[in-house]
Amino acid sequence: MSHRTDLLVLLLLTALVLMLGAALTGVYQVFGYALVGAIGVTAALGFVRTGVRASWVPPVMATVVLLGSFIGMFQFEHLTVASTDDTWWGFQPGTAFLIYGVWIPAFFTLALGYALVFDRISAGEAPGAGAGGRHE
Amino acid sequence: MSDQALIIGMMALTIGITLAIGLHSYFEARTQQQYFAYGQNLRWFVLGLATFSTVMSGFGFVGGPGLVYSLGSTSFWMTFAAALGIPLSFALVGQKLHALAGPDVITLPDAIYKRFGSQAARLAMGLSILLGIVAYLGSQILAATFVLEQVFGWSFLPAFVTALIVVSVYPLVGGIVAGIRTEVFQGAIMIAASLLVFVYALQSGGGLARITADVAAANHAMVSPWGTAPALTALGYLFVFGLGNVGMPHRTSRFLMLKDTSQLKYSVLIATGCYMVGSLLWITVGLAVRARVATGDLAPLVAADAAAPTFLATYTPGWLAGVAFAGLMSAILSTASIFLNVGASTLTRDIPLALGRPVRHPLFWARTWTAVLALASGGLALWSRELVGLLGAIGYGLHAAALVPTLVIGLHWARATAAAVVTSTVAALVGSLYFFAAQQLGFAASRSWWVPAHGFPSVGLVMLVSMITFIVVSLLTSARAEAAGR
Numbered sequence: 009m010s011h012r013t014d015l016l017v018l019l020l021l022t023a024l025v026l027m028l029g030a031a032l033t034g035v036y037q038v039f040g041y042a043l044v045g046a047i048g049v050t051a052a053l054g055f056v057r058t059g060v061r062a063s064w065v066p067p068v069m070a071t072v073v074l075l076g077s078f079i080g081m082f083q084f085e086h087l088t089v090a091s092t093d094d095t096w097w098g099f100q101p102g103t104a105f106l107i108y109g110v111w112i113p114a115f116f117t118l119a120l121g122y123a124l125v126f127d128r129i130s131a132g133e134a135p136g137a138g139a140g141g142r143h144e
Numbered sequence: 145m146s147d148q149a150l151i152i153g154m155m156a157l158t159i160g161i162t163l164a165i166g167l168h169s170y171f172e173a174r175t176q177q178q179y180f181a182y183g184q185n186l187r188w189f190v191l192g193l194a195t196f197s198t199v200m201s202g203f204g205f206v207g208g209p210g211l212v213y214s215l216g217s218t219s220f221w222m223t224f225a226a227a228l229g230i231p232l233s234f235a236l237v238g239q240k241l242h243a244l245a246g247p248d249v250i251t252l253p254d255a256i257y258k259r260f261g262s263q264a265a266r267l268a269m270g271l272s273i274l275l276g277i278v279a280y281l282g283s284q285i286l287a288a289t290f291v292l293e294q295v296f297g298w299s300f301l302p303a304f305v306t307a308l309i310v311v312s313v314y315p316l317v318g319g320i321v322a323g324i325r326t327e328v329f330q331g332a333i334m335i336a337a338s339l340l341v342f343v344y345a346l347q348s349g350g351g352l353a354r355i356t357a358d359v360a361a362a363n364h365a366m367v368s369p370w371g372t373a374p375a376l377t378a379l380g381y382l383f384v385f386g387l388g389n390v391g392m393p394h395r396t397s398r399f400l401m402l403k404d405t406s407q408l409k410y411s412v413l414i415a416t417g418c419y420m421v422g423s424l425l426w427i428t429v430g431l432a433v434r435a436r437v438a439t440g441d442l443a444p445l446v447a448a449d450a451a452a453p454t455f456l457a458t459y460t461p462g463w464l465a466g467v468a469f470a471g472l473m474s475a476i477l478s479t480a481s482i483f484l485n486v487g488a489s490t491l492t493r494d495i496p497l498a499l500g501r502p503v504r505h506p507l508f509w510a511r512t513w514t515a516v517l518a519l520a521s522g523g524l525a526l527w528s529r530e531l532v533g534l535l536g537a538i539g540y541g542l543h544a545a546a547l548v549p550t551l552v553i554g555l556h557w558a559r560a561t562a563a564a565v566v567t568s569t570v571a572a573l574v575g576s577l578y579f580f581a582a583q584q585l586g587f588a589a590s591r592s593w594w595v596p597a598h599g600f601p602s603v604g605l606v607m608l609v610s611m612i613t614f615i616v617v618s619l620l621t622s623a624r625a626e627a628a629g630r
Contacts, residue, residue, distance in 0.1 A: 013556060013557050013558070014557075014559070017553060017557050017559075017615060020553070020611075020615070021612065021615045021616075024608055024611050024612050024615075025612065027383070027608055028605075028608045028609070028612065031376060031380070031596065031598070031600040031604065031605060031608070032596065032597075032598075032600075033598075034374075034376060034597065034598035036374070036375035036376045036379060036598075039376060039379050039380075039600075040375075040379050043379060043382060043383055046383075046387070047228065047232075047386065047387070050232060050236065050387060050552055051232060051235065053236060053552070053553070053556045053557075054232060054235030054236035054237075054556070055235050066235075070228075081369045085368055085369050085370065085375075086368070088360070088364055089356055089357055089360040089364065089367060090357075090360075091357055092353035092354055092356075092357045094357070095352075095353040095356050095357065097352075098351070098352025098353045098355075098356060099352065099356055099367070100217075100356060100360065100367040100368055100369070102368055102369040103217050103220075103367060103368065103369045105369065106217070106220060106221075106224070106369045107220075110224060110228075110382075111220075111224040111227055111420070111423075112227075112420075114224075114227040114228045114231070114416075115227060115231075115413075115416050115417060115420060118228060118231035118232065118235070118416075119227075119230070119231040119234075119412050119413055119416035119417070120413065121231075122231050122234055122235050122408075122409075122412050123409050123410060123412060123413055126406075126408065126409040127409075129239075130239065130405055130406070
């Protein structure tokens, strides 16, 4: 077990507790930012391998893009659309951040990112170390 | 040829080809490893397309557009979440599960047993997978029945019997080999249907910006990022259908079937890309119909689920409606067949092994359990269609809450313990049953049971509690084990 994994799991626990508290109290902005944190940490759990610096790129990029999109959504959620001129690439401005900041970039940051770093993270995966613990 | 004849012809052709591919797979499903794990010879292209087919259920073709029609952008979050969830599942679970796979590890509970060395953990996984599947299968059979009623004009009973036979016969005969090969064919139909319907949806409304402006004029909340639901509902969907996606056993178990790890590299692009194309139908049809209603071109729909059928009947040529209905049937069959196979593997292998009573003649029992599961789910659907609909809603939630902590955290974290697997699974089961009784059965309204406010999905709450439980119990029990070890 690595110190890094311990730290990531504790960060995930923090994000989950924040999300639970925000969900119960209705503070959706806090839930949103904690969710971005939780997604970033779980992505790091899946991608990052010791000694492979490139393996940090997809989770960090995904987290930064998600964070920017959530800021945009919270900023523009109330803008009204009175005509087609008020839309951003076909959508209400806040929703445009959802479409072009959350949905489409997920393919490039996580899916394409996985394919691009795959060989390096596979090399960083010790044979037989499929799981964190017991192997028979 | 009339439009109706075209639709019937395309549907009959789709079912016929599905059955032919599925039944032919009998010759390659001669061992447990082949019947349940594709002979552990799954390649990247098939993995990618089959993963997309499994994730995109019939809900994406009817229920999704219906939700967009009634809630606006709220429903976007459900389908967009999968664009995050699919690559996350490859990164989080793909290599880890494949590293555990082998002749004696062909199911998820097998892998959990190998990771944690605990039959209790294997049993907990097996039971939660089985309960979720039984809850979900009946709704898929009813969905297939609905499609056959609509297309062929049959009454309920003949449509139901036909749906039951089609859904169950080829996975029964050919196991996962049949399920996966037919998924490739079904996936191709779904992509074609989604792309073509997307183009017609944009044309019908004069482009995205025009559609957005028309919908906003009638109800501005529908085009905002959260739609008409509270923001926590939309954000909750991203959590439940994003991270929750990683816990779906019918698609995660594919990673135990790979020929080798390198098959993951490009299949993630196919699976994610195809699903995003599939989402185009989901997000545009509901908006297009809502825009046409707002401008007075269409009368308001009686039921939201009529959005996609109404759009196809009004704004597309007959041949495209045929492709779309074939795509819908494909989506239902692909999901149901894999559920049947995973359920049969749990009953044939996981639960008996966990109880120390492995079965003799596993293939005989696998086919028997496939038939029993199909008949039981069908019987439940016949007994109470309403109950099956409600149970279907908790099937996904139970899988997400029970499996996500173990797969997302447990496969990576050496401090994770078998006690945490069992405890978090029990928390998921109890939480799911509680909210099923409180919300779906109406106990919250009639007996003042507590339910979350602010629109947050109860499934998300159960997922949060089970994940927190998993980490806390692991910390407590691993520390105790380390102290005992010293």
